[in-house]
Amino acid sequence: MRAAVVTRFGDPEVFELTELPDPVPGPGQVAIDVSHAAVGLIDVYVRQGLYRDRPGLPQPPYVPGLEVAGTIRALGAGVTDLRVGEPVVTLSGTGADGGYASIAVVDAAMTASLAGTGVDPALAVAAVPNAATAYLALTEVAHLGPGERVLVHGAVGGLASAFPGVARTLGAAGVVGTVRRASLAGARATALPYDEIVAAEDLVGWVGDRRFDVVVDPVGGQLRTDSLRVMAPMGRMLLVGNASGDWEHTVPSNALWGGNLAVLGFAAGYYLPAHPEQARPAAAGALRAIAEGLVDIPVQSLPLAEAAEAHRRIALGGVGGRLLLTP
Known part of the structure; x- marks a missing residue:
């Protein structure tokens, strides 16, 4: 798979676009063919090393990205409420890494189906996690x-x-x-x-x-x-x-x-891992607000190869919406 890797803590130039082995979902996980990955300010802070001593957060080299949208590629053992090919979006309890890639592996509990919602994946990953x-x-x-x-x-x-x-x-x-x-x-x-x-x-x-x-x-x-x-x-x-x-x-x-x-x-990102049962009700509440036209979020997209530029824009502020990477 293609991935934007943070090779060391530092400025945006620490990113390197590279090929990595395709990940395989473990028990209770799903693999997602990523169509869009959200870029957030927390990604910038982690890359800068502000949280380098906080347990549970990644150390270089790692692939950033908390939230993705796409389609289910494979199911791990025990996952019965999602299906291969189903459109999905993930929430912020997936950890602090893995999204800036063409394939992401996440916990099924943090994955919400978009089937039948009419919400396209770009809007989903832009709006659902924050909502x-x-x-x-x-x-x-x-x-x-x-x-x-x-x-x-x-x-x-x-x-x-x-x-x-x-x-x-x-x-x-x-x-x-x-x-x-x-x-x-x-x-x-x-x-x-x-x-x-x-x-x-x-x-x-x-x-x-x-x-x-x-x-x-x-x-x-x-x-x-x-x-x-x-x-x-x-x-x-x-x-x-x-x-x-x-x-x-x-x-x-x-x-x-x-x-x-x-x-x-x-x-x-800290609450949901301790309360995974809250993820899908929260996603349902988010989708309800989106369906009612109450969550309007402009979306800007950049290719995965421009992850460094995405981080520069986020750090400068004034994006006025969500910035996405497209593998």
């Missing part, structure tokens, strides 16, 4: 209730843009998004089911007396602390990323007990 993450974060962690109000930072980002649609299907009364600067609140933002979009720097002044029950923060930095000022009593803040790159920022803990607030972290 499933949003579904799990909002239902299992934030416990979003009908009639509650939601604030989503980085509103047009790949992960964040899945939250408003899923929140709507769960009964949210209102969803507001923030963007880094006002010029980003254009056609992309208005295509998503937000009530309003506001520049992050204007948030505190703009919000007035309004308060939010759930804040979704994939950005971090000072915006994280500013958000505490616009949360309702018993509000929950979901930490789902750190796109600001500010790894030193801390939240003032006294503001939490004083405001009856909670700050909750969520990473699907």
Whole structure:
């Protein structure tokens, strides 16, 4: 199979396109002929070596990629609920490697069928994993209730843009998004089911007396602390990323007990392996939001040989959707 291999930790030039032996699925696994592989910011961080000492994450040489779409190539022992040739998409509990290749082997439990959904594979891998993450974060962690109000930072980002649609299907009364600067609140933002979009720097002044029950923060930095000022009593803040790159920022803990607030972290890549039974219900929730037209994610595709360029674009920001590799 063809694969884009990270040969060492470092800059994007560490990628090498190479031929590797075709992998074979083990018990409870499936092999997938990959049509599209998603590129995410976590892929960039792992390649840079930011998590080099974290157990369970790959060491070079390795093939990155958490999420793929394609068709089932082979079934491992014990897999009876999928069939060869079936169109599928995988979720983020597959590990941190293996997707940037023409064949990927993943756990069957993290694989959702696209048969009969009408969702094409590019949209599936662009939208389903993030929408499933949003579904799990909002239902299992934030416990979003009908009639509650939601604030989503980085509103047009790949992960964040899945939250408003899923929140709507769960009964949210209102969803507001923030963007880094006002010029980003254009056609992309208005295509998503937000009530309003506001520049992050204007948030505190703009919000007035309004308060939010759930804040979704994939950005971090000072915006994280500013958000505490616009949360309702018993509000929950979901930490789902750190796109600001500010790894030193801390939240003032006294503001939490004083405001009856909670700050909750969520990473699907760690949650789903411990709760594999949640993967397919989350995928079903994601597909429901997509079918209702509530998850609109622009897709850009590059050939597998341009994995380094894909990482450069992700690191620079401003992709405004999902970036895919096509083997």
